[in-house]
Amino acid sequence: MASKLINADLIPASFYHKTSIAAGVLLPLGVFTEGSLSLPFDLLLGVALPVHSHIACNYVIADYIKPPALNGAARAGMMAVTAVTLAGLLKLNLTGPGLSASVKQLWKKSE
């Protein structure tokens, strides 16, 4: 299990494709709903996005970083990035404005 988390390119591709579809479906659902209606989409997206980017970046690491020591360091670094992202998005969704409201703020005029 731990080995599959750090070598996430070994996770079945069918699961990875599902995370891509989830990211593509959940983001508009979150953005086009308001307030507490967005929360379930934001919470799911807060997991789907880091899992998607974790597996995807492990594909890139497997393809482009061949020396074993560097490859291991890159995978460990990616694991840390994913863990921090998961925690940050959870905090944003539970104690802040939420992921989709934060995205929408990009298009709001600052006061």
Ligand code: HEM
């Ligand atoms: C709403 C956000 C996102 C959506 C809808 C999305 C969707 C997709 C889709 C459809 C693919 C093609 C692969 C497939 O067939 O499944 C893909 C690939 C990829 N995504 Fe995302 N993505 C999102 C966010 C991200 C983020 C935040 C990252 C972070 C780095 C990322 C990294 C990648 C990479 C590296 C690939 C290529 C993987 C490979 O080598 O095949 N994506 N994404």
